[in-house]
Amino acid sequence: MSEIFKGNFTQQEPIPDAAIEAAVAVLRSGRLHRYNTGPGEAGEVALLEEEFAAWSGARYCLAVASGGYALATALRAVGVKPGDRVLTNAFTLAPVPGAIASVGAVPVFVGVTESLVIDLDDLAAKAEGAEVLMLSHMRGHIADMDALIALSAARGLTVIEDCAHTMGARWNGVLSGRNGTIGCYSTQTYKHMNSGEGGLLITDDEEYAARAIMLSGSYMLYERHRAAPGSDVFERVKYDTPNISGRMDNLRAAILRPQLRDLDAQCERWNARYRVVETGLRNTPGLTVIERPDAEDYVMSSFQFLLLDWPDGKIEEVVVRCAKRGVELKWFGAADPVGFTSRYDSWRYAPSEPMPATDRVLKGILDLRLPLTFSEDDCAQIARIVRAEVSSVHQAA
């Protein structure tokens, strides 16, 4: 009898008790709006921003309604205008080109390597005519940030980091989100902290921080922010920065503050699960494990592997056979977008040239979520099932 996995790939852990208690206290107060504070009260959102700034080492932090909103706000804050070209990864998820399109700019897709990171040669080739790179650390894979930042500086590119999948990860000891000019995070349910929806933006640049705060809908209440620049900076930007409301509320912030305290320990638990799957899949014929550079300290909440140069039909067979045994694989190479696995050529509002080397990689990417509700034994079982099914289909080929 073949073993069947019974776990649920989309079930996250419950919200911790301390977060539930903090949320109930906010509900009891009735003061959910971030600027609805009692006398002498900072408010949960302002405190979260202060704590996230301290955790990340950034001077300024803004909490907002979603990761996608943080990305769009970052683009507006650095001055991206309709019609501007904004470089971004061909391997990413829809909210990234979506954020670029939302400000009327034009996404320019840069290829992906077999290590699942942005192709720096392609970036150099496409940099002409662009001023901003929205760099997506897609699925937690981090490019050589020293080389990327050097290249961006030489080309005059402002780097906005999409850290939706790298909250707590580092390259050469530098926190993901702290290499670029602005770092954006998501706290949506499938990310490293869970408030249902939510986003965070960090920067050391006082003017970008002030613009982002005005953009998020601070009315003229910016002095209530704690991880923010001084009033003099707001005086410079407040009359010509539009209000595009997307604030975080006190309820979400209350849920996030206790999770931030646990974040580093939670990331360790995620990585332990990742390593079990990695060990279980190593040396499977036909399957390529993504090797991680020594400079990268990842925080993986999902696992990717490649079935490089496999015919579509055979990949589909692996997906179907694994599904029958309870293992949900997402295939980024599928011709039509399914769930979150869309490809750059599915975003037809953003015209793109074909990229054969990138298409080869995208076609071979298989993805597994690894929620913390899975035990390490569960992860070992998942790896055994994937290994067995990939091996049988590969042998029969």
Ligand SMILES: Cc1ncc(COP(=O)(O)O)c(C=O)c1O
């Ligand atoms: C790579 C990536 N960037 C950005 C986002 C946007 O986050 P949100 O869903 O909070 O808007 C997501 C969300 O899934 C994502 O996966």
